[in-house]
Amino acid sequence: MSKILIADDAQFIRLRLSKLLISNGYEIVEAKDGEEAVQVYREIRPDIVLMDMAMPRKNGMVALHEIRSFDPQAKVIMLTALGQQAIILRAVQAGAKDFLVKPYDVERLLKALKKALGTS
Amino acid sequence: MTMTQQQIELWSKILNNTEPGGLLCRAVRHAAQSLSEMVNQPLQIKNLKIVAVPLNELVDTIYDNDFWDHSSSINYETETVGIYLLVGDDLPGQAMLTLSVNDALYMVDWLLEERPGTTTKLDSLGCSALSEMGNLVLSSFLNAIAEFTHDPLRPSPPAMMVDMLATVLQTAVTLIEVVTDELIVIKVDFINVENSLLIHFWLLPDPSIVGSPQKLGIGKSFSTNC
Numbered sequence: 001m002s003k004i005l006i007a008d009d010a011q012f013i014r015l016r017l018s019k020l021l022i023s024n025g026y027e028i029v030e031a032k033d034g035e036e037a038v039q040v041y042r043e044i045r046p047d048i049v050l051m052d053m054a055m056p057r058k059n060g061m062v063a064l065h066e067i068r069s070f071d072p073q074a075k076v077i078m079l080t081a082l083g084q085q086a087i088i089l090r091a092v093q094a095g096a097k098d099f100l101v102k103p104y105d106v107e108r109l110l111k112a113l114k115k116a117l118g119t120s
Numbered sequence: 121m122t123m124t125q126q127q128i129e130l131w132s133k134i135l136n137n138t139e140p141g142g143l144l145c146r147a148v149r150h151a152a153q154s155l156s157e158m159v160n161q162p163l164q165i166k167n168l169k170i171v172a173v174p175l176n177e178l179v180d181t182i183y184d185n186d187f188w189d190h191s192s193s194i195n196y197e198t199e200t201v202g203i204y205l206l207v208g209d210d211l212p213g214q215a216m217l218t219l220s221v222n223d224a225l226y227m228v229d230w231l232l233e234e235r236p237g238t239t240t241k242l243d244s245l246g247c248s249a250l251s252e253m254g255n256l257v258l259s260s261f262l263n264a265i266a267e268f269t270h271d272p273l274r275p276s277p278p279a280m281m282v283d284m285l286a287t288v289l290q291t292a293v294t295l296i297e298v299v300t301d302e303l304i305v306i307k308v309d310f311i312n313v314e315n316s317l318l319i320h321f322w323l324l325p326d327p328s329i330v331g332s333p334q335k336l337g338i339g340k341s342f343s344t345n346c
Contacts, residue, residue, distance in 0.1 A: 009277070010248050010251065010252045010255075011244065011245055011248040012231065012232075012245060012248040012249040012251075012252050013248075013252055015232075015245065016232075054255075054274065054275075054277065056277065080259075081154075081255055081256045081259030081260065081263075082259050082262070082263065082272070082274060083259075083263045084262070084263050084266040084267075084272050084273065085266070085267070085270065086266070086270060086271060086272045087272050101263075102154075102158075102256055102259075103154055103157045103158040103256060
């Protein structure tokens with residue numbers, strides 16, 4: 001079972017994503033800010049990270065950089081309401097595997113996860 | 121061009137491109153579309169208005185003239201949820217979503233995919249859902265503006281309060297640095313098809329940057345349909 005780390009400061013988003021992904025056969029771990037996301041990543045090495053951009057303590061971009069420098073193979077998908085070209089470009093340059101804009105389309109999200117996991 | 125000039129120019133472009141195909145309407149439609157997808161409900165955009173308001177008479181001015189849709193069930197004493205965010209970068213100002221507590225409870229049910237009427241009080245999960253709604257609406261609005269600027273525009277984390285509408289609005293104003301006598305207020309309503317849900321989306325350009333409404337070419341009041 002693939003393990004997904006959901007890093008988002010919004011309890012509502014963590015709950016909604018968890019419900020969706022558990023019902024699709026994924027195992028879930030959660031982090032409520034960027035710092036916790038980095039820490040959890042180091043401890044459990046999830047298969048994929050779903051990372052919000054705007055988070056307290058460490059934002060998603062900083063967390064992405066830290067995770068990728070610890071594990072250059074880390075698969076991080078950015079999931080944010082900020083779907084702006086300049087922001088997407090920076091995330092992709094920093095090594096994000098994919099970039100999804102909220103409100104996310106369920107099919108598109110599941111497809112992105114399968115693609116990143118190489119199971120599509 | 122200095123940062124301040126850039127900021128004034130962007131607000132000016134938004135406030136003076138108010139026709140249906142203009143920048144403001146495009147951004148408002150984008151925000152409404154995202155909210156509609158989030159709650160899985162079609163939403164209509166109504167009453168897009170821009171007004172220059174004396175700073176110390178905000179609530180009276182907004183409520184007492186034709187700026188307010190008096191056919192709606194919301195008045196300035198209605199118990200209201202306000203979701204408040206700041207914008208920095210090239211578009212300094214404040215944004216707010218307001219909706220009656222009753223509508224907020226229904227909104228939480230939609231967001232959590234519960235049967236309408238399930239949520240009877242706002243707990244931490246409900247507040248998180250409403251805050252995320254505020255974040256999403258403003259971010260979507262900014263995404264549309266950023267297509268034009270090509271520079272990132274980011275909102276602050278949302279803050280939420282529950283009080284009478286007048287108090288929620290007044291609180292937003294107390295956070296504004298007083299440098300002019302008047303303030304520009306942009307308001308648009310998002311309404312569902314059954315007319316049972318009404319959300320006001322407010323934008324207040326930062327007067328310490330943009331200066332007086334006249335400087336941006338804003339007269340007393342203006343309304344348009346997107």
